[in-house]
Each structure stands twice: as structure tokens, then as C-alpha cells.
Amino acid sequence: xxxxxxxxxxxxxxxxxxxxxxxxxxxxxxxxxxxxxxxxxxxxxxxxxxxxxxxxxxxxxxxxxxxxxxxxxxxxxxxxxxxxxxxxxxxxxxxxxxxxxxxxxxxxxx
Amino acid sequence: xxxxxxxxxxxxxxxxxxxxxxxxxxxxxxxxxxxxxxxxxxxxxxxxxxxxxxxxxxxxxxxxxxxxxxxxxxxxxxxxxxxxxxxxxxxxxxxxxxxxxxxxxxxxxxxxxxxx
Numbered sequence: 559x560x561x562x563x564x565x566x567x568x569x570x571x572x573x574x575x576x577x578x579x580x581x582x583x584x585x586x587x588x589x590x591x592x593x594x595x596x597x598x599x600x601x602x603x604x605x606x607x608x609x610x611x612x613x614x615x616x617x618x619x620x621x622x623x624x625x626x627x628x629x630x631x632x633x634x635x636x637x638x639x640x641x642x643x644x645x646x647x648x649x650x651x652x653x654x655x656x657x658x659x660x661x662x663x664x665x666x667x668x
Numbered sequence: 669x670x671x672x673x674x675x676x677x678x679x680x681x682x683x684x685x686x687x688x689x690x691x692x693x694x695x696x697x698x699x700x701x702x703x704x705x706x707x708x709x710x711x712x713x714x715x716x717x718x719x720x721x722x723x724x725x726x727x728x729x730x731x732x733x734x735x736x737x738x739x740x741x742x743x744x745x746x747x748x749x750x751x752x753x754x755x756x757x758x759x760x761x762x763x764x765x766x767x768x769x770x771x772x773x774x775x776x777x778x779x780x781x782x783x784x
Contacts, residue, residue, distance in 0.1 A: 562710075564710075567708065590771055592771055592772075594773075601775045601776065601777055601778075602711075602758065602775040603774075603775065604771075604772045604773070607771050607772075609771075644710060644711065648771055654699050654701055654716070654760065654761075654762035654771070654773050655701070655713055655716055655726065656711075656713075656773065657713075658703075658710040658711040658712075659710050660708055660709060660710045661708075661710050
């Protein structure tokens with residue numbers, strides 16, 4: 559079964575510390591994975607996707623097929639990074655029928 | 669202002685009543701979706717529509733119904749058959765594979781339904 563797991567409900571770090579939000583998936587094929595973010599009082603929005611291999615707001619995520627992981631990383635957390643982060647997996651046929659993880663709240667303390 | 673508009677933001681309903689949540693988009697997207705967001709469970713797909721006059725059930729469609737009579741609109745009805753309707757509902761849209769699909773969903777601000 560296709561599934562996305564984010565093991566941490568809450569991750570609390572101090573400003574300037576490294577951040578790693580964990581995401582593991584199960585999928586029998588070539589996955590397309592995404593990270594979505596929801597800042598306070600804002601809409602859920604795309605942060606980055608693995609096929610783009612991009613860095614957005616200092617965040618990167620590498621797809622590790624061997625470990626079936628897509629962890630989100632940032633070397634130095636900022637207070638404005640505090641938000642809810644969702645990892646998501648795209649189902650076959652390149653549709654928007656995403657499978658979302660449970661979400662991780664990132665709290666960056668001053 | 670382009671985007672997805674959901675209404676109402678907050679809605680209360682008594683048990684046994686149907687309620688309809690509105691979702692309108694002016695992004696010219698073919699595909700639209702309804703997700704339900706519950707604490708600790710992430711987002712779960714209720715219904716989706718890839719084109720006008722066509723829609724399919726998602727993972728948790730029981731107790732819900734939708735229509736797609738216009739490209740811009742994808743209303744969701746929460747029926748009295750839905751066992752646990754109190755939740756936060758998110759509408760989204762995207763381009764489809766035929767329009768150089770990127771995987772990005774554009775979300776509305778959500779509607780919070782509380783059943784009393």
C-alpha cells in the first residue's frame with residue numbers, strides 16, 4: 559500500500575540549529591515526492607518537489623530510494639521557518655491525488 | 669486576485685442536516701480536489717475531478733457528494749450519512765498531465781465544519 563509517514567508530530571529547535579524533518583514512504587514504483595508547508599494563517603503551499611532538485615528558502619530534500627526516505631533539511635533554522643510541514647507522494651498517472659503524511663510542526667525558538 | 673475561494677470559513681450544523689461547502693477557482697485549472705484535514709492524520713482525499721462533468725471518489729468518499737457542472741466550481745456536500753463530519757475541509761486545484769503537470773496543488777483557505 560502507498561503510504562507516507564512523518565514520525566515526528568513536533569520538532570522544536572533553536573534558531574541557527576540544523577533542522578531535519580523526516581519523511582518515509584512506501585510505494586512500488588518511481589515515486590514523485592513533495593514537501594508542502596503551511597505557515598500560520600496562510601494557505602497550504604508547495605515548498606519543493608524532488609524532481610526539481612531545488613533549494614527553496616534554504617531547504618533541500620533528497621530522495622533516497624534505498625531507505626525510501628525524503629527528509630527535509632536546512633542547515634540553519636530561522637524563526638520564520640516555524641510552520642506545519644507535510645510530506646506528500648504523488649500517485650500514478652501524474653495526478654494531483656497526493657498521499658499526505660501526518661504532518662510535522664516545526665517550532666524554531668529564538 | 670487569482671486563486672481558490674472557499675466559503676463559508678466556519679459552519680455549524682446540527683446532526684442529520686446536509687451542508688454544502690463552496691469552492692471556486694479562477695486559475696483555469698482543469699482538476700479540482702477536496703481534502704479533509706484532521707489533527708494527527710494529515711490530509712485525506714475525499715473526491716476529485718479531472719474535468720467538467722466528471723469526478724471520482726477518493727479515499728474517504730462515504731457520506732460526501734460533489735458536482736462539477738462548471739470548470740470554476742466544485743462544491744462538496746457533507747451528508748447526514750457522514751459519521752464524523754466535524755473537520756477542516758480543503759479544496760485544491762491543479763493543472764493536469766496534459767497541461768504540463770508539475771505536481772503542484774493550489775489550496776484554498778479551508779472551511780471548518782462543526783456538527784453540534
